[in-house]
Amino acid sequence: MPLRVHDTRRRKKVDFTTIEPGKVRMYVCGITPYSPSHLGHARCYVSFDIVHRWLEAKGYDVTYVQNFTDVDDKIINKANEEGIEFSQVAERNIEDYYSVMDAMNVLRADHYPRVSETIDGIIAMIETLLEKEHAYVGDDGVYFHIESAPEKYGMLTGQNIEAVRAGAGGRVGGTGSGKRDHKDFALWKFAKPDEPQWESPWGAGRPGWHIECSAMSLQYFGEQFDIHGGGEDLRFPHHEAEIFQSECCTGTSPLVHHWMHNGFVNVDGEKMSKSLGNFWTISQAMEQFEPLTLRHALLNAHYRNPIDFSEQFLEDGKRSQGRLEDTYREALLASDGGAAKNLTTLPRPNLGEEGLSHSMGMLEKLAEECAMAMDDDFNTREALAKINAALRQISNTLGNGLGEDDKRAFATYAVEWMEEFAGQALGLLPSRDDALAEPAEDPRRAELAPKVGELLVQRAAAREAKDWPAADAIRDELAALGVTVMDTAEGPVWELD
RNA sequence: GCGUCGGUAGCAAAGCUUGGUUACGCGAUGGACUGCAAAUCCAUUUUACGGGGGUUCAAAUCCCUCCCGGCGCUCCA
Numbered sequence: 001m002p003l004r005v006h007d008t009r010r011r012k013k014v015d016f017t018t019i020e021p022g023k024v025r026m027y028v029c030g031i032t033p034y035s036p037s038h039l040g041h042a043r044c045y046v047s048f049d050i051v052h053r054w055l056e057a058k059g060y061d062v063t064y065v066q067n068f069t070d071v072d073d074k075i076i077n078k079a080n081e082e083g084i085e086f087s088q089v090a091e092r093n094i095e096d097y098y099s100v101m102d103a104m105n106v107l108r109a110d111h112y113p114r115v116s117e118t119i120d121g122i123i124a125m126i127e128t129l130l131e132k133e134h135a136y137v138g139d140d141g142v143y144f145h146i147e148s149a150p151e152k153y154g155m156l157t158g159q160n161i162e163a164v165r166a167g168a169g170g171r172v173g174g175t176g177s178g179k180r181d182h183k184d185f186a187l188w189k190f191a192k193p194d195e196p197q198w199e200s201p202w203g204a205g206r207p208g209w210h211i212e213c214s215a216m217s218l219q220y221f222g223e224q225f226d227i228h229g230g231g232e233d234l235r236f237p238h239h240e241a242e243i244f245q246s247e248c249c250t251g252t253s254p255l256v257h258h259w260m261h262n263g264f265v266n267v268d269g270e271k272m273s274k275s276l277g278n279f280w281t282i283s284q285a286m287e288q289f290e291p292l293t294l295r296h297a298l299l300n301a302h303y304r305n306p307i308d309f310s311e312q313f314l315e316d317g318k319r320s321q322g323r324l325e326d327t328y329r330e331a332l333l334a335s336d337g338g339a340a341k342n343l344t345t346l347p348r349p350n351l352g353e354e355g356l357s358h359s360m361g362m363l364e365k366l367a368e369e370c371a372m373a374m375d376d377d378f379n380t381r382e383a384l385a386k387i388n389a390a391l392r393q394i395s396n397t398l399g400n401g402l403g404e405d406d407k408r409a410f411a412t413y414a415v416e417w418m419e420e421f422a423g424q425a426l427g428l429l430p431s432r433d434d435a436l437a438e439p440a441e442d443p444r445r446a447e448l449a450p451k452v453g454e455l456l457v458q459r460a461a462a463r464e465a466k467d468w469p470a471a472d473a474i475r476d477e478l479a480a481l482g483v484t485v486m487d488t489a490e491g492p493v494w495e496l497d
Numbered sequence: 498g499c500g501u502c503g504g505u506a507g508c509a510a511a512g513c514u515u516g517g518u519u520a521c522g523c524g525a526u527g528g529a530c531u532g533c534a535a536a537u538c539c540a541u542u543u544u545a546c547g548g549g550g551g552u553u554c555a556a557a558u559c560c561c562u563c564c565c566g567g568c569g570c571u572c573c574a
């Protein structure tokens with residue numbers, strides 16, 4: 001099955017091709033670690049984690065590079081405020097990034113280069129650009145001159161340079177006073193006091209914002225690579241700047257074969273931003289919701305479309321994720337009980353039984369459809385619809401009074417099915433150990449347990465005596481504590497709302 | 498203004514490239530189960546495709562046109 005990928009430059013889905021057969025070179029713009037990671041980051045890196053995982057599932061050898069922009073105004077300002085080194089601010093937020101991404105089952109990239117470690121490559125690239133007269137040295141820095149390659153303007157945004165020329169004027173801001181033209185952008189900024197700085201042929205300073213990605217991709221991949229990803233907002237100017245820098249430096253075009261951009265996270269219909277005060281860090285969201293719930297919710301929309309982040313959005317994710325984990329646990333237990341960790345593929349169930357044969361057939365069909373959905377520009381929403389159908393199928397079949405051997409074999413097949421799609425491809429399954437483990441004790445729950453236990457004993461007595469009003473009164477009392485009681489065949493179970 | 502992405506049932510969100518069959522989920526309603534509930538399961542929720550034209554045997558899907566939103570054009574995933 002061919003993989004189709006939406007390419008921002010060509011503005012349509014195209015067949016995915018690689019420069020080198022079987023190998024994928026993928027670069028995704030990483031964070032500027034000046035503050036803890038927010039939901040926008042979660043969306044971005046979960047989206048590209050899906051790309052990463054699916055390409056590997058399809059047998060590609062993927063090299064995934066993601067940078068950290070650890071030299072930047074905001075980091076420097078933060079460091080100066082706190083009176084610490086810029087690198088300490090960066091380090092702290094990079095740690096936060098790793099920890100929340102790990103929690104959300106985001107697989108690590110192969111390389112995480114940092115600006116502060118790529119200075120030589122950056123300087124070399126700027127030198128070449130100066131030699132080729134695509135850049136010039138101004139009063140306060142070195143700039144890339146857009147008019148030296150006007151044909152590259154608007155590659156990702158469709159903007160027309162003539163229109164921008166016409167609309168120009170009075171836009172040369174304070175940060176770029178040495179610019180010859182307002183469209184030009186900084187490659188190197190000369191040092192100001194209290195700033196980290198490195199020596200260069202043009203004077204001490206630090207890199208401009210865009211150049212590091214060009215230098216890093218050149219360093220790891222050479223002149224061209226297969227996928228470049230990032231948030232929607234990076235299309236312009238950042239990604240277009242990369243095209244200018246890299247292609248003008250190497251003379252090779254196109255720099256990137258497939259440009260991929262993920263959509264935004266909005267909150268209540270508005271763009272999430274610090275200034276609007278509707279800002280959520282990932283850690284904050286995780287105080288209320290499990291990391292995999294967050295991941296599930298994010299995958300419940302197509303990666304290119306905007307998400308409107310709301311309570312409902314997460315509650316839906318929680319419910320779906322809960323059903324997924326419940327079914328997974330059920331299948332694990334049915335497959336081999338406690339030895340489930342060491343599952344091996346058992347013979348297929350006896351297909352002589354009609355219902356079972358039908359069920360297996362359904363799962364095989366759903367597996368195909370799921371793969372097709374992922375092949376269609378990573379349509380996780382569609383894939384989850386197929387997974388839902390599979391969960392229902394699995395759950396029904398397991399509950400349908402199969403013979404013991406058939407049940408175990410079917411459960412094993414079901415476990416493998418779920419691990420292939422929900423697990424490896426979408427990253428939504430916990431480990432087998434975690435899936436089988438008792439849920440971690442909620443401190444609130446531990447606190448309430450003695451009281452609840454006592455009330456449940458009283459209620460059991462009332463029920464035994466068929467004193468329903470008394471039993472219901474106790475249930476109401478529990479409800480007031482936020483406790484929901486569920487009577488099961490094994491006795492009452494309770495949970496906190 | 499220029500650019501770009503979108504407008505799909507009560508809510509939410511796939512499908513549009515390659516026209517012809519159901520999305521999936523939430524909610525609601527009914528049923529099974531229960532002392533009653535909860536949880537779970539089953540079923541129903543069908544002139545769903547922004548308006549208007551056009552092409553076609555057939556349009557959510559292709560073409561034209563209009564209306565309405567989001568976002569980008571300054572730092573942002």
